[in-house]
Amino acid sequence: MASQLHVLAVDDSLVDRKVIERLLKISSCKVTVVESGTRALQYLGLDGDDASLRFDTVKVNLIMTDYSMPGMTGYELLKKIKESSVFREIPVVIMSSENVLTRIDRCLEEGAEDFLLKPVTLSDVRRLKDFIVKGKVKEGEKISRKRMRSIDCSSPLSATCSPKSLPCDPSPSLLSTLSAKKARL
Amino acid sequence: MDKTKLKQQALFMRTSLFDEGFLDEQFIQLEELQDDVNPNFVEEIVTLFYTDSVRLIYNIERALMSNPPNFTKLDDYMHQFKGSCSSIGAKKVKKECTRFSEYCATENFEGCFRTFQQINLEYSTLKKKLVTYFQVTTLILEKDKMKLRRLVEML
Numbered sequence: 001m002a003s004q005l006h007v008l009a010v011d012d013s014l015v016d017r018k019v020i021e022r023l024l025k026i027s028s029c030k031v032t033v034v035e036s037g038t039r040a041l042q043y044l045g046l047d048g049d050d051a052s053l054r055f056d057t058v059k060v061n062l063i064m065t066d067y068s069m070p071g072m073t074g075y076e077l078l079k080k081i082k083e084s085s086v087f088r089e090i091p092v093v094i095m096s097s098e099n100v101l102t103r104i105d106r107c108l109e110e111g112a113e114d115f116l117l118k119p120v121t122l123s124d125v126r127r128l129k130d131f132i133v134k135g136k137v138k139e140g141e142k143i144s145r146k147r148m149r150s151i152d153c154s155s156p157l158s159a160t161c162s163p164k165s166l167p168c169d170p171s172p173s174l175l176s177t178l179s180a181k182k183a184r185l
Numbered sequence: 186m187d188k189t190k191l192k193q194q195a196l197f198m199r200t201s202l203f204d205e206g207f208l209d210e211q212f213i214q215l216e217e218l219q220d221d222v223n224p225n226f227v228e229e230i231v232t233l234f235y236t237d238s239v240r241l242i243y244n245i246e247r248a249l250m251s252n253p254p255n256f257t258k259l260d261d262y263m264h265q266f267k268g269s270c271s272s273i274g275a276k277k278v279k280k281e282c283t284r285f286s287e288y289c290a291t292e293n294f295e296g297c298f299r300t301f302q303q304i305n306l307e308y309s310t311l312k313k314k315l316v317t318y319f320q321v322t323t324l325i326l327e328k329d330k331m332k333l334r335r336l337v338e339m340l
Contacts, residue, residue: 015237016268016269016272019218022218022226023218097271119214122214
C-alpha cells in the first residue's frame with residue numbers, strides 16, 4: 001500500500017498551522033489544516049447527520065489537535081471523535097504548550113494516542129508517522145493471514161483445519177508505549 | 186558586496202542572535218524545514234508572526250486599559266502571543282511573556298504593565314535584527330540564482 005498518510009491538523013494559531021503543515025508535508029504526509037474543532041468536525045462530517053450513513057466519508061489516518069483553542073478545546077474535539085463509530089479508531093494526538101500532568105492524564109484517558117509539547121518538532125512527527133505506518137502494516141498482515149486461513153479450510157481434501165493462533169490486540173507493546181510516554185513527560 | 190563577505194556577515198549575525206539569547210532551538214527547527222523548493226520558509230514564518238501578532242499585542246494593550254483589569258483575559262491573550270513567540274524561537278520575548286503571566290497570576294497590574302513595555306522592546310529589537318539578517322540571506326540566494334542563470338545561458 002503506497003498511499004500517503006493523511007493527517008488532519010487543528011490549531012487556532014496561524015503561525016502554528018503553517019509550521020505543522022510544513023512539518024507534515026516534509027514528512028511526506030498529505031495534510032489538511034483547519035483552524036478550529038468545529039471546522040474539524042465539519043470536515044469529518046461529524047457536525048450533523050450520522051457519519052456512518054454517508055458513503056463518502058473522508059479518509060484520515062491521524063488527527064493532531066492543539067489543546068487550548070477558543071470555542072471547542074482539543075479535549076472536547078477528542079471526545080467527539082472517540083464518540084463517533086466511524087472515526088473512533090483514528091489516532092488523535094494532542095499538542096499543548098503547557099506541561100500539565102492532569103491535562104495529559106485526562107487526554108490519554110480519553111483515548112488520545114499521544115500528548116506532544118509545543119513547539120512540535122520534526123522528530124515528533126517522524127515518530128508519529130512510524131507508529132501509524134506500523135499500525136497499518138500490522139493491519140495488512142492480519143488481513144492476509146485471515147485470507148490464508150480461509151484458503152486452507154475451504155479445501156475439501158484437507159483434514160482437520162488447525163486454526164493458527166493469531167496475536168490478540170491491542171498489543172501489549174502499545175500499552176507499554178503509553179506508559180513510557182507518560183513516564184517521559 | 187561579494188558573496189563570501191555576505192556569507193560571513195550572515196554567519197556572524199546568526200551566531201550573535203543565538204549567543205545573545207534572542208533566538209532558541211526552535212529557530213533551528215524552522216531552518217531544517219527549508220529546502221531548495223522552499224528556501225525562504227523561515228522568513229515567511231517570521232513575517233507571518235510579525236503580521237499576525239499585531240492584533241494579539243493590540244488585544245493585550247486594550248485589556249491593559251480596562252478598569253478594573255481583567256487578569257484572566259490578559260493571561261489568555263498573553264498565552265496566545267507567547268505560543269506564537271515560542272513557535273519562531275523568540276527566546277527573549279518569550280521570557281518576558283512568562284514574566285507577564287506570573288504577574289497576571291498574582292494580579293500585579295504594575296508588574297504586567299512594566300513587563301509589557303519590555304515585551305514591546307524585545308519584540309521590536311528582534312524584528313529589526315531579523316529583517317537585516319534576512320536581507321543578507323536573500324542577497325546570497327539572489328546571487329546564487331544569478332550564477333545559475335549565467336551558467337545555463339552559457340550552455
